[in-house]
Amino acid sequence: MTGLYVHIPFCRAKCGYCDFASAPGTPGEIDAFLDALSAEASRAPRRAFDTLYIGGGTPSILSPEQLKRLFCVIETLSGPVHALAESTFEANPESMDAGKAAFIKRSGINRVSVGLQAADDGLLKRLGRVATSGDFRRAYGDLRAAGFDNINADLMCGLPGQTVKGFINSLSWLLGLKPEHVSFYALEVHEGTPFAAAGVKEEPDGAADMYEAGASALKAAGLDRYEISNFALPGRQSLHNLNYWDQGEYLGLGPAAASYLDGERRANTSSTPEYIKAALAGESIPLQYREKLTGRAREGEKIMLALRKTSGIELPDDIFIESKEAIDRLLKAGLIEKSGRFIRIKEDRLYVANAVFREFV
Numbered sequence: 001m002t003g004l005y006v007h008i009p010f011c012r013a014k015c016g017y018c019d020f021a022s023a024p025g026t027p028g029e030i031d032a033f034l035d036a037l038s039a040e041a042s043r044a045p046r047r048a049f050d051t052l053y054i055g056g057g058t059p060s061i062l063s064p065e066q067l068k069r070l071f072c073v074i075e076t077l078s079g080p081v082h083a084l085a086e087s088t089f090e091a092n093p094e095s096m097d098a099g100k101a102a103f104i105k106r107s108g109i110n111r112v113s114v115g116l117q118a119a120d121d122g123l124l125k126r127l128g129r130v131a132t133s134g135d136f137r138r139a140y141g142d143l144r145a146a147g148f149d150n151i152n153a154d155l156m157c158g159l160p161g162q163t164v165k166g167f168i169n170s171l172s173w174l175l176g177l178k179p180e181h182v183s184f185y186a187l188e189v190h191e192g193t194p195f196a197a198a199g200v201k202e203e204p205d206g207a208a209d210m211y212e213a214g215a216s217a218l219k220a221a222g223l224d225r226y227e228i229s230n231f232a233l234p235g236r237q238s239l240h241n242l243n244y245w246d247q248g249e250y251l252g253l254g255p256a257a258a259s260y261l262d263g264e265r266r267a268n269t270s271s272t273p274e275y276i277k278a279a280l281a282g283e284s285i286p287l288q289y290r291e292k293l294t295g296r297a298r299e300g301e302k303i304m305l306a307l308r309k310t311s312g313i314e315l316p317d318d319i320f321i322e323s324k325e326a327i328d329r330l331l332k333a334g335l336i337e338k339s340g341r342f343i344r345i346k347e348d349r350l351y352v353a354n355a356v357f358r359e360f361v
């Protein structure tokens with residue numbers, strides 16, 4: 001399977017915790033970015049793509065005219081979007097409306113991922129989110145009315161002042177809307193963000209309790225966990241993201257977009273002005289990193305990625321033998337389950353998955 005990822009680096013405002021390549025953008029910058037994206041796409045390697053993910057940032061911030069241009073650029077690489085196995089479009093409630101929902105549906109998008117983060121408007125305000133829970137409900141309704149039957153919503157846990165009860169209230173509110181897929185992530189405070197500057201602290205213990213309570217509530221609603229942070233109704237797992245965890249190939253376009261092709265991984269500069277300047281000058285896009293993964297390093301990464309999934313992995317003979325002591329340690333600590341050469345992280349220990357990954361990379 002091969003995925004195509006397109007990063008739209010614009011948002012209406014910067015959220016307090018956000019460490020993604022995104023900014024409100026200056027006048028004319030989105031159009032210049034689309035010119036640059038077209039230039040990058042024209043020089044990109046050709047592949048037969050199975051999945052598409054338009055992420056960000058906030059792709060729904062584009063105007064109808066800009067969305068038209070975006071899909072024209074994408075189709076020069078992917079062919080008709082409606083022919084892909086899965087095509088996801090990320091949206092935030094404040095910039096998704098009935099017209100855009102109908103347009104992306106007509107353009108072949110078959111899955112939408114919407115940022116909710118919390119259903120508590122006071123908390124949303126403290127996070128610096130633009131939309132309220134009411135805006136989410138309205139945008140969600142517009143997407144359903146346009147015919148989308150595969151919607152993901154993102155939630156956050158471990159937020160400042162958030163209790164397990166508060167988190168479960170948000171989750172229950174969301175489950176009342178019957179999404180096909182839910183992702184939830186614990187707050188991470190990264191250097192350079194407004195939260196870091198304000199001294200906001202991560203709360204790993206609180207987040208772990210929320211993970212556990214959230215997973216039970218989702219299971220009761222029929223959404224099974226298939227990755228640390230991802231839950232879906234049967235048959236609604238994200239094919240594009242599964243391809244990442246299966247160490248499949250993908251091409252990323254746009255600022256900060258990562259690619260993994262022919263055993264090499266690389267990521268574009270996260271600076272949008274630098275990206276636009278280079279692409280429009282016909283130069284190579286500056287890279288944050290570029291490295292060839294071979295041998296044990298490639299195997300180690302494959303195991304680490306696979307262990308994110310609840311289905312686990314069957315270890316190759318040599319790694320199984322080499323890792324015998326580590327596996328015994330992890331079994332003793334109650335972190336993994338093993339059957340022959342097959343291992344997986346216990347579902348109630350997925351939130352400490354990093355301790356397991358460390359043993360294999």
Ligand code: SF4
Nearest residue numbers: 011014015018022057
């Ligand atoms: S909407 Fe998402 S990408 Fe945009 S600023 Fe907020 S967290 Fe960052």
